[in-house]
Amino acid sequence: MTGHKTPPHHAGPLVIQPLRRRQCAECRRGPLPLLVLEEGAPRCLDCADLGHLVFLPRGDTALTRRSREESGLSAVVVRFNRRQGRYERQGVLVEEAGLARAEERCLADAEARRRRRTRDARRRAEEDLRFTEAFAREIRRLLPGCPADRAEAIAAHASVRGSGRVGRSAAGRALSERAVISAVVAAVRHVDTSYDQLLMSGVARHEARRRIAGAVDARLREWATEAEAGVGPGAGAGPGPSLEAAAEAEAGAEAEAEVDTRDDAGAGAV
């Protein structure tokens, strides 16, 4: 807020909120809530030809600025602050129609911002959806035996925006084989093995991972094969390229995610 030793004179008439009881020098009305000083004598707003203006308290900068822009006649309202020893701005007097137009402009801005936010949110949702679909397709390409609903769930989980999970990492966005397999391994660990129970029963994470490594490998080997080709583990098929990638990804993910990787990386390899 700007303060002045004397009432500031700029931009139209200056209106004062008096600290003492004052009467209009012309019509004798009083006490006046607002007055204009003309040659040192107080006048009410009606006598000063400002009676048609409406008061807009300070606080909304954009609305204030626009109200004055939209008003042919406007006035600044000040009050003397005794403690500070200066006049302080309280608000403005503006034309009612000008205030209405200013409010419309501010509302239009708010509405435009709201519409843009909605558009942005919709675009992000579409991006997320496309990303999740691409992720799920990639899972099924690498692991054709992975059930569609599992692939979708894994992809959705991995691509939750802002989660920092593998799906949102740079590698995940690029749908690198390793990132996709890492997401699958993480899901398999929690859904298809006793990993979570082991953790809950107090088994250390590295030990828990070591114990379930075989189950994870078995599930990946199963999914690496077309569902029609061979059902279940032990179908005898050697690890295909996808499974090799899986093993690599597993080891790689461990190496990335952990300080002490040796046990896990070894356990993760086929």
Ligand SMILES: [Zn+2]
């Ligand atoms: Zn008067």
